[in-house]
Amino acid sequence: MLSWAREVVFWARLVVFSAFALLGSFAVRQPEKKGKGSGRTKVAVIGGGIAGTSVAWALRILPDADADAAAAAVDVTLFESRDVLGGNAKTQSWPRTGLRTGVSVLAWPEAYFKNYEALLKRLRVPTAAARPRFVVSLDGQTPSWAHGAPGLNTAWHPDMARWDLAVAFIRSVNGFFACTLPAALRRCTPSFLHGVLPGGVPEGKAGRVPSFYEVSYLNPLNLVPARVVMRAFGVSQAFWNCVAVPVYSSSFLTGTLRDVPACILPALDDIISVGQRAPGELRTWAGHSGGVFDAMAAAIGEQRIRLASQIAAVEVAGGGQRVRFADGSCEYFDYVIFACPANSVNDLTKACRKTRSPLFDLVVDNVRYETERDRNFVHGDVHTDRNVLPAGAVRDLVLSEGFSNYVRVLNREKGLCSNVFCLGTWVPAAVRAREAAGEGVRAADCLDLYVSYDACRNAENEADAAVDVGVEEPRPDGGKVVGTVDNSYAHPVLSAKAMALASSLALLQGRHRLFFCGSYATPGNGHDLSHLSGLAAASAVLEAINGEASDPLKYYAHRNYADSATARDFVLLRQLMGL
Numbered sequence: 001m002l003s004w005a006r007e008v009v010f011w012a013r014l015v016v017f018s019a020f021a022l023l024g025s026f027a028v029r030q031p032e033k034k035g036k037g038s039g040r041t042k043v044a045v046i047g048g049g050i051a052g053t054s055v056a057w058a059l060r061i062l063p064d065a066d067a068d069a070a071a072a073a074v075d076v077t078l079f080e081s082r083d084v085l086g087g088n089a090k091t092q093s094w095p096r097t098g099l100r101t102g103v104s105v106l107a108w109p110e111a112y113f114k115n116y117e118a119l120l121k122r123l124r125v126p127t128a129a130a131r132p133r134f135v136v137s138l139d140g141q142t143p144s145w146a147h148g149a150p151g152l153n154t155a156w157h158p159d160m161a162r163w164d165l166a167v168a169f170i171r172s173v174n175g176f177f178a179c180t181l182p183a184a185l186r187r188c189t190p191s192f193l194h195g196v197l198p199g200g201v202p203e204g205k206a207g208r209v210p211s212f213y214e215v216s217y218l219n220p221l222n223l224v225p226a227r228v229v230m231r232a233f234g235v236s237q238a239f240w241n242c243v244a245v246p247v248y249s250s251s252f253l254t255g256t257l258r259d260v261p262a263c264i265l266p267a268l269d270d271i272i273s274v275g276q277r278a279p280g281e282l283r284t285w286a287g288h289s290g291g292v293f294d295a296m297a298a299a300i301g302e303q304r305i306r307l308a309s310q311i312a313a314v315e316v317a318g319g320g321q322r323v324r325f326a327d328g329s330c331e332y333f334d335y336v337i338f339a340c341p342a343n344s345v346n347d348l349t350k351a352c353r354k355t356r357s358p359l360f361d362l363v364v365d366n367v368r369y370e371t372e373r374d375r376n377f378v379h380g381d382v383h384t385d386r387n388v389l390p391a392g393a394v395r396d397l398v399l400s401e402g403f404s405n406y407v408r409v410l411n412r413e414k415g416l417c418s419n420v421f422c423l424g425t426w427v428p429a430a431v432r433a434r435e436a437a438g439e440g441v442r443a444a445d446c447l448d449l450y451v452s453y454d455a456c457r458n459a460e461n462e463a464d465a466a467v468d469v470g471v472e473e474p475r476p477d478g479g480k481v482v483g484t485v486d487n488s489y490a491h492p493v494l495s496a497k498a499m500a501l502a503s504s505l506a507l508l509q510g511r512h513r514l515f516f517c518g519s520y521a522t523p524g525n526g527h528d529l530s531h532l533s534g535l536a537a538a539s540a541v542l543e544a545i546n547g548e549a550s551d552p553l554k555y556y557a558h559r560n561y562a563d564s565a566t567a568r569d570f571v572l573l574r575q576l577m578g579l
Contacts, residue, residue: 041074041545044323044333046311046348048080049087050292050527051518052339054119054534056304057296059541074545077333078300079309079323085297088490089289089527092382092483096445101427102289103382103451103485105527106404107132107282109271111210113528114566115535117283123295126286128428131279132272132404135397136246140408140473142393145243147279147403157276159239164275166233170221171266177216209565210270213572215523217503221263223496229262241412243274246419250405252494252525253377253487254370255415259495264524286428314338316354316512335544337515337537341489342367345516355512363501363508367520368493376417377453382483383476384448388420390474399447402426408473418473424449451485452476492520499523506578515540521577532573540579 045055056078078085089105107130110117120127133147146152153160221229227240235244248268249255269275271282285291297305310326314336321336338345346364349355371378389395389406398406402425410416424430424447437443454475492498498520505521508514517533519525 041335042320042333043074043076043335043337043541044321044331045076045078045337045339046314046323047087047339047341047344047518048078048082048085048305048307049339049518049530050089051087051530051534051537052078052080052337053085053087053293053296053300054531055337055339055517055538056300058535058538060301060304061299074542076300076304078305079311080305080307081309081311083308085293085305085307086289087530088487089293090485091288091290094384094445094449095482096384097433097442097449099429099433099446099449100288100290101423101429101449102285103380103421103423103483104487104490105289106130106421106423106427107284108527109210109280110283111270112212112267113283113526114211114569115532116528118566119531120292123292125291125295127283128286130282130284130426130428132282132426133279133402134247134250134272134405134407135394135403136243136407136409137390137394138242138409141390143397144409146397156239156243159235159243160274160276162234163230163239163244164277166230166235167265167269167275169233170229170262173221174214174219174263174266177219178214209568210267211565211569211572212267212522212524212526212529213569213576215499215572215576217499219263222261222499224262225258226260226262226265227258229265238412241415242409245415246407246409246417247272247274249376249415249417250407250419250421252370253491254374254493255376255417256370256374257415259493259497261494261496261499264494284428288429311348313351314348314355314514315352320513335513335515335541337517337541339517339534339537341369341518342492342520343369343489355514357508357511359504360508363505367498367501369489370491370493371488373493374415376415377419377487380421380451380453380485380487381476381481382451382485383481384445384450385476385480386448386450388450388452388474388476389422398422399425410473419453421451422449423451450476491525494524503576506576509578510540510544513544515579517577522573523576528569529573532570533577535570536574536577536579539574 043059045052056076059074059076090103091100092103093100108116117127135143135147136145138144143149143152145156230240230244231237245255245257248257251268251272252260270280272279311323312326313324315322315324317332320332320334322330322332323336324330338348342364349360349364386395386399389398394406397403399422404422404426406420406422408418410418424434427449430446430449433446434443437446452475454473502521502523505516509516515537517530517537519530519533522529522533
C-alpha cells in the first residue's frame with residue numbers, strides 16, 4: 001500500500017511541477033540565448049557514447065557554408081570518463097583470430113534506424129544484412145522454442161497466433177493516434193504546446209513509414225503494460241515467461257518486462273518477432289561499431305576529445321557553466337550538454353541549487369535503469385568456450401543452423417535467464433573469416449566467439465538464483481575468458497513513468513544553458529534515438545548561439561543523405577525533446 005501511495009505522490013508532483021515549468025516557459029522563451037557577435041562559444045559535451053559523440057560531431061561538421069561559419073565560432077570539447085569512446089557499443093579484439101567484433105549493440109532495423117543509417121552513409125561505414133535468431137531451452141538440455149523451427153514450436157502455435165493478433169490490434173491503435181487525430185492532438189506534449197519549432201514537421205504521411213517518433217501522449221496503450229494486452233488476447237503466461245521474456249530480454253538487458261508499455265510491441269515485433277512470421281532482416285556493421293566512432297572522432301579532432309576525464313561537478317557561473325574536475329581544476333563553458341546517464345547528471349549537479357529546480361530534482365532523481373532492479377545482464381564474460389552450449393541437441397542446432405542466441409530459462413516467475421550471444425555464427429567479420437579459413441582450427445576459432453550472461457552469478461543472493469528445472473548452467477573456462485562486458489546504467493527502464501519523465505525533461509532543456517540528450521531524454525532505447533537526440537541538442541545549441549530561431553533542417557547534418565521520412569524523424573524528436 002505504501003508503494004501505491006508513493007506512486008500517487010510522484011505523479012501528482014510531476015503534474016504540478018510540469019505545469020509551473022510550462023507556464024514559465026511561455027513567459028521566458030527557452031533556451032537562453034548567447035546572441036550573435038558575442039565571440040567564440042565554448043561548449044562542453046559530457047559523455048562519449050553515440051549521443052555525446054554525435055553532438056560534438058554535428059557541431060564540427062555542418063553541410064552549409066553559413067553553417068560552417070557558425071561551426072568555426074564553436075569551441076566544443078567532448079569529455080568521456082572511460083579511455084575509449086563508444087558508450088554501450090562495446091567491441092572486443094579476439095586473440096588467435098585477430099578479429100575485432102562488437103559484443104553489445106549488435107544489429108538494428110533499417111526501417112526504424114533511418115538517421116543512424118544516414119550517419120553510416122556519410123561516414124562511409126559499410127554495413128551488412130543479418131538475421132539474428134534465438135533458441136530457448138527450459139531444462140538446459142533440449143530446445144523448447146526456436147525461430148523458424150515449426151516442428152519444434154508446435155506446442156506454442158496457438159500462443160504465437162494470438163501474439164500476432166494482439167500486435168495487429170496494438171498497431172491499429174497506435175496508427176489511430178499517430179495518423180487519424182489532428183496534429184495538435186497527436187503530438188500533445190509540452191514542447192509542442194510551446195511551439196519552439198518554427199520550421200514545423202516536413203511533409204509526410206504519419207504512420208506509413210515505421211518510426212519510433214510518431215508518439216502521441218494521448219495513446220492509452222502508453223499506460224497499459226504489454227502483458228495485460230497479451231493476456232486479454234489469450235496469450236498464456238507460460239508463453240510470456242518461456243518465450244517472449246527470454247527473447248526480448250537481450251534487447252532490454254533485463255528479464256523484468258512487466259512494465260513495458262504495450263505501444264512499443266509492434267516495433268519490437270518488426271525487429272524480432274516471437275509470432276508466426278519469419279525473422280526479419282536487420283543490419284549490422286560489416287566490421288564493428290568502433291569504425292563509426294573512429295570516423296566521428298577524426299572529424300571532431302583529437303585535441304577536442306578528453307578521455308579518462310574525471311568531472312566532479314557542473315555549476316552555474318555567471319552567464320554559463322563551470323566544470324570542476326576531480327583534481328581541483330576547473331574550466332568555464334557557455335553551454336553544457338549532458339550526454340551521460342541520468343544518475344551521473346544527478347551526481348554532477350547536486351551541489352548547485354541554481355540548477356536544481358523542483359522539476360529538475362523530480363525528473364533526474366526518478367530515472368531508473370534496468371541494472372538497478374535486475375542484474376541478469378550487468379556483467380558478461382567474453383570468451384571462446386563452446387562448452388557453455390549444452391552438448392547435444394542445443395549445441396548442434398545453434399552452431400549448425402547459425403543461431404545468434406541461446407537462452408536458458410532458469411526461473412520463470414522471476415524472469416531469470418542466462419543468455420549466450422554466439423557471435424561467430426552470424427557476425428559478418430567472423431563469417432568472412434570462417435569462409436576464408438575453410439576447415440580446421442582457424443575456422444573453429446572464428447566460430448567460437450561468445451558473450452555469456454550468467455544470471456545466477458549476477459544474482460544478488462542465492463534465492464534469486466534458484467533454478468526451476470534441469471541442470472545448472474555451465475560457465476566458461478576461466479582460461480578461455482578474454483574480456484568482460486559491463487552494462488551498468490546502459491538502458492533506462494522502459495515504462496509509462498519513463499515516458500512521462502522524458503516529456504517533462506523537455507521543459508528543462510536550455511535552462512541555465514544546459515541541454516540533455518541520450519536514451520532517457522527520448523521515447524525509448526536505441527542507437528538511432530540516442531544519435532538523433534545528440535543531433536537535436538547540437539542544432540538547438542547552434543540556434544541559441546545565433547540568437548534567433550531558424551529552420552531546424554538548416555542544421556540537419558545528414559540532409560544530403562536523407563529522405564523526407566528521415567528528416568521527419570529528426571524534427572519529431574526535436575519536438576518531443578522540447579528543442
